[in-house]
Amino acid sequence: MKKIFVTGGQPLQGSVRTSGSKNASLALLPAALLGYGETVLENVPHIGDIHTMELLLNAIGVRARLLPDGRMFVDASRIETHMAPYELVKRMRASFCIAGPLLARLGRARVPLPGGCDIGTRAVDYHIKGMEALGAEVRIEHGYVEAHAKGLKGADILLDSPSVGATCHILTMACLAEGKTVIQNAAEEPEVIDLANYVNAMGGVVRGAGTSVIEIEGVKSLRGTSHRVIPDRMEAGSFMIAAAATGGDVCVTDCIPDHVTAVILKLRDAGVDVEIGPDWIHVASAGRPRPITAKTLPYPGFPTDMQQPLTSFLTIASGTSVVTETIYERRFKHIDELCQMGADIKLEGQSAIITGVDRLTAARVTASDLRAGAALIIAGLMARGTTEIGGVEHIERGYENITAKLSALGATIGCFEEGEDTAYARACG
Ligand code: EPU
Numbered sequence: 001m002k003k004i005f006v007t008g009g010q011p012l013q014g015s016v017r018t019s020g021s022k023n024a025s026l027a028l029l030p031a032a033l034l035g036y037g038e039t040v041l042e043n044v045p046h047i048g049d050i051h052t053m054e055l056l057l058n059a060i061g062v063r064a065r066l067l068p069d070g071r072m073f074v075d076a077s078r079i080e081t082h083m084a085p086y087e088l089v090k091r092m093r094a095s096f097c098i099a100g101p102l103l104a105r106l107g108r109a110r111v112p113l114p115g116g117c118d119i120g121t122r123a124v125d126y127h128i129k130g131m132e133a134l135g136a137e138v139r140i141e142h143g144y145v146e147a148h149a150k151g152l153k154g155a156d157i158l159l160d161s162p163s164v165g166a167t168c169h170i171l172t173m174a175c176l177a178e179g180k181t182v183i184q185n186a187a188e189e190p191e192v193i194d195l196a197n198y199v200n201a202m203g204g205v206v207r208g209a210g211t212s213v214i215e216i217e218g219v220k221s222l223r224g225t226s227h228r229v230i231p232d233r234m235e236a237g238s239f240m241i242a243a244a245a246t247g248g249d250v251c252v253t254d255c256i257p258d259h260v261t262a263v264i265l266k267l268r269d270a271g272v273d274v275e276i277g278p279d280w281i282h283v284a285s286a287g288r289p290r291p292i293t294a295k296t297l298p299y300p301g302f303p304t305d306m307q308q309p310l311t312s313f314l315t316i317a318s319g320t321s322v323v324t325e326t327i328y329e330r331r332f333k334h335i336d337e338l339c340q341m342g343a344d345i346k347l348e349g350q351s352a353i354i355t356g357v358d359r360l361t362a363a364r365v366t367a368s369d370l371r372a373g374a375a376l377i378i379a380g381l382m383a384r385g386t387t388e389i390g391g392v393e394h395i396e397r398g399y400e401n402i403t404a405k406l407s408a409l410g411a412t413i414g415c416f417e418e419g420e421d422t423a424y425a426r427a428c429g
Contacts, residue, residue: 002392003389003390003392003417004395004415005388005413006386006413007362007380007412008360008382008383008386009382009383011410012411013409014409015251015252016409017253017405019232019401020229024190025044025072027164027168029057030098030100030101031101032064036222036223040072040226042070044071044072046070047396047398048396050066052092056095060079060080060081061078063076082108084098084102084112089113093114093115094114095111096111099145100131100173103147104173104176119331120327122328127170128145134149134152134154134174135152152173153178154218156181157181157182158185162187164191164298166187167186168191171186171195172195175204175206179217179218180218181216181218182214183213183214186208186209188298188300189298189299190259192210192214193209196209204219233255234303234305235398236255236259237303237306238399240281244267244272245316247287248285248409249285250409251282256279257278262301263303263306266302269290271285271290272284289314289356291320291321292317294307294322295323295324304327308334309371311354314356315338315343316358316360320356322352324350333369334376337366337367337372338379340364341361342383359384360382361384366389367389367392369394373395373399377395
């Protein structure tokens with residue numbers, strides 16, 4: 001079992017490159033199943049969730065391979081089976097989104113109900129209603145979704161809330177449906193735009209991505225193509241918050257500043273100096289942050305994925321901050337861990353009431369999910385002493401080389417197998 005050890009108190013300094021987007025890659029890879037011929041995606045991150053998706057594509061007989069340079073080759077000219085293996089789909093919610101492409105290509109799909117980070121109920125009812133609206137017959141039996149269709153037909157679909165996954169999944173299926181599909185109340189996240197750009201390059205016809213109404217004209221077939229994945233806005237946001245939290249001076253490069261406007265504005269509210277260029281963001285901070293309020297909302301609101309890192313940052317504010325989570329009902333497991341590190345946080349309903357303390361102190365803590373992991377690393381960078389973080393497998397699902405990137409910014413951080421702690425102690429002197 002791996003642990004991350006981080007010794008706090010060092011302001012982060014220097015520049016750090018943003019990797020390719022996890023969530024965009026996880027939307028593009030199922031869509032690659034629609035195409036005949038080879039797709040080459042560039043800028044795909046080497047992280048646990050992408051490795052799971054690679055295994056899943058291989059498991060249904062599709063040739064998919066991620067190279068060390070971040071290029072991922074997928075050739076779905078042939079798909080051997082409509083059945084997705086339980087162990088892989090249970091590992092990651094995004095794997096469920098191969099159901100639609102299988103249905104569109106093979107006329108049937110058998111995919112288990114998904115697992116993933118435990119942050120809330122995370123239903124898939126919109127996905128299933130979307131399949132049914134496009135003409136599929138869907139049954140849920142023994143924990144599996146079984147869907148059949150003799151050709152999908154375009155439809156008008158209204159999402160009850162703007163789900164990113166359901167928007168991407170329905171958009172993908174609709175590309176091969178007969179006629180026009182309109183998704184109302186669609187998610188407007190940049191990952192949806194990246195997906196639309198990709199399927200349009202494959203020969204699809206998608207309009208309106210990035211707005212709340214997306215129109216898809218079905219086509220008979222799509223072809224493989226090449227596409228560069230957008231930068232990971234959550235990774236960029238995590239480094240920005242880490243820089244601010246340590247009183248550091250960091251340039252986050254190779255990112256799209258427009259995608260993290262909400263994070264930029266909240267950091268500025270807290271008194272952090274943030275400058276932006278065409279593809280970089282410079283964050284400099286000194287002294288304690290001012291207390292702020294933040295509420296998670298669909299894009300362009302403040303992202304739920306940055307709620308946990310922001311909470312860590314605000315633990316040392318010069319007053320009381322309120323952070324409200326409206327997307328997931330259980331995305332608060334980091335709070336007990338932060339309190340063990342000396343934070344003063346009370347949960348009232350869906351709001352964390354954070355009363356700033358002078359400083360955090362190191363403790364043994366465990367990451368319960370990916371972004372809780374980022375929050376604990378940030379807290380460890382802020383704290384006096386050496387923090388030991390378990391649950392590293394969650395962090396590795398979504399952050400590429402996070403300890404190496406933070407080390408390059410001057411952090412004292414390392415990831416070790418249990419039992420190697422002494423090596424770490426020696427490394428730290
Ligand atoms: N929802 C339903 N029914 C559905 C689908 C969603 O009720 O059929 C609800 C969910 O229960 C949740 C809300 O809608 O309360 C948002 O879910 P959404 O479908 O938008 O989330 P997702 O597509 O499963 C993606 C990201 C998440 C990110 C959310 C919100 C991927 C692979 N994951 O999830 O990222 O938090 O959008 O922005 O794109 C992460 O990266 O750490 C992460 C969890």
